[in-house]
Amino acid sequence: MTGSTEVTGSAGIPGLAETTNEESARAGNVRGAAEATRGRAMSDAAWPYSPGALGDAADGRPAFLTVIDKWPIILCRHRRPMGETPSIGGVSVRELVVLGTSSAVPTRHRNHNGYLLRWDGEGFLFDPGEGTQRQMLHAGVSAHDITWICVTHFHGDHCLGVPGVVQRIARDKVNHEVRAAYPASGETYWRRLRNASAFTDTDVITPRPVSGEVVRWPSGPVTLTARPLSHPVQSYGYRVDEPGGRRMLPEELARRGVRGPMIGELQRRGSVTTPDGSTVTLAECSAPRPGQSAAFVMDTRLCDGAFALADGVDLLVIESTFLSGESALAAQYGHLTAAQAGQIAAACGVRRLVLTHFSERYTAADEPRFVDEVRKSYAGDVVTARDLMRVPVPKRAA
Ligand SMILES: [Zn+2]
Numbered sequence: 536m537t538g539s540t541e542v543t544g545s546a547g548i549p550g551l552a553e554t555t556n557e558e559s560a561r562a563g564n565v566r567g568a569a570e571a572t573r574g575r576a577m578s579d580a581a582w583p584y585s586p587g588a589l590g591d592a593a594d595g596r597p598a599f600l601t602v603i604d605k606w607p608i609i610l611c612r613h614r615r616p617m618g619e620t621p622s623i624g625g626v627s628v629r630e631l632v633v634l635g636t637s638s639a640v641p642t643r644h645r646n647h648n649g650y651l652l653r654w655d656g657e658g659f660l661f662d663p664g665e666g667t668q669r670q671m672l673h674a675g676v677s678a679h680d681i682t683w684i685c686v687t688h689f690h691g692d693h694c695l696g697v698p699g700v701v702q703r704i705a706r707d708k709v710n711h712e713v714r715a716a717y718p719a720s721g722e723t724y725w726r727r728l729r730n731a732s733a734f735t736d737t738d739v740i741t742p743r744p745v746s747g748e749v750v751r752w753p754s755g756p757v758t759l760t761a762r763p764l765s766h767p768v769q770s771y772g773y774r775v776d777e778p779g780g781r782r783m784l785p786e787e788l789a790r791r792g793v794r795g796p797m798i799g800e801l802q803r804r805g806s807v808t809t810p811d812g813s814t815v816t817l818a819e820c821s822a823p824r825p826g827q828s829a830a831f832v833m834d835t836r837l838c839d840g841a842f843a844l845a846d847g848v849d850l851l852v853i854e855s856t857f858l859s860g861e862s863a864l865a866a867q868y869g870h871l872t873a874a875q876a877g878q879i880a881a882a883c884g885v886r887r888l889v890l891t892h893f894s895e896r897y898t899a900a901d902e903p904r905f906v907d908e909v910r911k912s913y914a915g916d917v918v919t920a921r922d923l924m925r926v927p928v929p930k931r932a933a
């Protein structure tokens with residue numbers, strides 16, 4: 536699996552030298568913690584873990600140990616005070632929090648689907664399946680973190696968690712707007728889920744039914760786009776795009792004598808006059824910086840929409856329900872194989888690929904087979920998702 540992405544679930548996984556991991560994590564010895572897990576076969580027997588047994592990071596907060604490209608990252612749970620841009624160490628958070636990874640039915644180790652994409656101050660909750668509210672608790676996700684609920688389609692594994700999430704948003708008195716996108720053809724299902732039982736309702740949740748070939752909504756610092764997929768019931772995938780900007784070039788600034796407050800003025804006004812009277816433009820001292828992007832492609836066959844959503848994204852979260860040995864089933868039920876997910880990622884130049892929505896027939900021991908299938912066409916980062924994992928959006932390409 537050279538070049539692939541290894542990710543461990545938590546520092547407290549029984550059978551994975553949890554004491555060593557926890558001690559290492561507490562001591563901030565990140566490498567030591569990684570060494571403790573690296574090279575150990577993650578058998579299914581070793582996998583059952585209690586989310587409550589998570590280790591602690593150096594600051595005492597619960598943490599996950601994540602190993603990406605052999606570089607471990609400890610990610611702390613955090614709660615965002617209202618109105619504050621979430622950050623870890625002062626860096627804006629752009630990460631996927633995996634709440635559930637199973638297709639169709641939950642298993643002992645995989646909850647129904649559920650994914651929160653944190654993107655600066657936005658929180659896109661994709662496909663809250665049954666049990667999502669409790670998974671949020673385990674993952675340190677608050678109802679206040681959610682600014683969008685995006686449902687790809689109305690099969691139960693993608694929406695049975697809507698009632699719990701909606702009622703939690705109401706109970707916790709979330710006071711910002713939470714927009715809800717879902718296929719307009721499933722309006723009846725949305726209304727049932729939205730009003731599934733007796734509770735004190737909230738008016739912050741506003742529906743955004745989706746129809747047509749492409750729908751875009753500006754949302755804070757990004758744009759959310761929906762495009763149709765191909766599945767036995769109408770299904771839409773989603774994509775988040777940051778607009779392009781400009782990257783300042785320190786050597787050009789220095790060469791032209793632009794320093795201190797002049798830099799801010801140059802960025803605001805597009806030009807600045809230096810003390811020697813010359814005019815310096817923003818174009819002379821900066822270079823274009825492409826925006827970052829992420830896509831969420833759930834239940835679908837290979838189709839144009841999947842490729843359009845994945846085109847050039849930094850992070851692609853995609854279903855890979857089956858291995859190629861079950862490609863007839865995949866075709867019959869409108870799903871992707873891991874090989875097809877790899878083809879999409881390769882054709883679209885994806886930087887990090889997250890496979891999920893696994894059939895219950897597979898165990899943790901099968902995960903390398905998913906990666907092997909992807910590797911036939913795709914050479915980038917691959918993550919086989921597990922519940923409660925956090926996957927960072929890759930750092931900006933240079
Ligand atoms: Zn599904």
Ligand SMILES: [Zn+2]
Nearest residue numbers: 688690766834
């Ligand atoms: Zn489905």
